[in-house]
Amino acid sequence: MTAPNAAPRRALIVVDVQNDYDGGGLPIVHPPFAESIAAIGRAMDAATAAGIPVVVIRQNAPETAPIFARGSHGGTLHPVVANRPRDHLIDKALPSAFTGTDLESWLRARAIETITVVGYMTHNCDLSTVIHALHMGFAVEVLSDATGSLAYANRAGRATAEEIHRVCLVVMQARFAAVLPTDEWIAGLASGELPPRDTIFGSARAGAAL
Incomplete structure (x- = not known):
């Protein structure tokens, strides 16, 4: 990794960390919830200490929904x-944290360049948010053990x-x-060091050599 001339303007995006994922309607299995929730807490504390804005996203479903029902324990933030x-x-009501919300305008108003994504689930709302952010021109980071x-x-x-989590992370790292x-x-x-990024071409060549 190489140190940049200036640190990027980051925001930490905490996606759908709600009680339904902690033994509720959609219990997280891998990594174990106790490990990922601890990592999320560390990331939030570090962001706050570094002056990085923290944006918390909450999935809302109708009161009759089996998960994330409005007003239910499962739908409440952990x-x-x-x-x-x-x-x-x-x-929000859809997977991407950008769809139907003010997230983009909030980030643009603060000149945020990079979003760091934690929360649940790796393959659904995290992945949707990551892809959406890239298409909008943001740089994206994903904390692998905080999802x-x-x-x-x-x-x-x-x-x-394990397969879903691992494969989604490999795909995200590739592009x-x-x-x-x-x-x-x-x-x-x-330290100011930025994490390494890969490409589709490089990832494909490395995969072909396995």
Whole structure:
């Protein structure tokens, strides 16, 4: 990694850290919830200490929905996030934190260049937000241990939580984001070093050599 001339103007985007992911309707499996929620807390604390704005995103569903129902315990922010300082709170109804919200305008008004994404789930709202951000011209970072997935099975097939989480991170690193552990990101805030980024071409060549 190489040190830049000036640190990018970052914001930490904390996506959907709600109680339904903590043993509720959509329990996170990999990494274990206890590990990822601790990493999210560390990232929020480090961002606050470094003067990086923290934006908390909350998924809202109708009161009759099986998950994230408005006013339900499952739809409430997890205490690790709810009890920490934040600069902005956004409610959303679709996977991307940008769709139907003021997130883009809030970031532009503060000249934010890079967003760092944590929260849930790696393969759904995180991935949607990351891709959306890239298309808008933001640089993106994803903290790999401050996110998480669960297993899926449907008519298209099945995949374990580990497979979904790992593959999504590999895909994001190849084009959409710099993927790194939380502690490395925190160290970079102090040193000014930026995380390495890969390309589709480089990732494909390395994959072909396996």
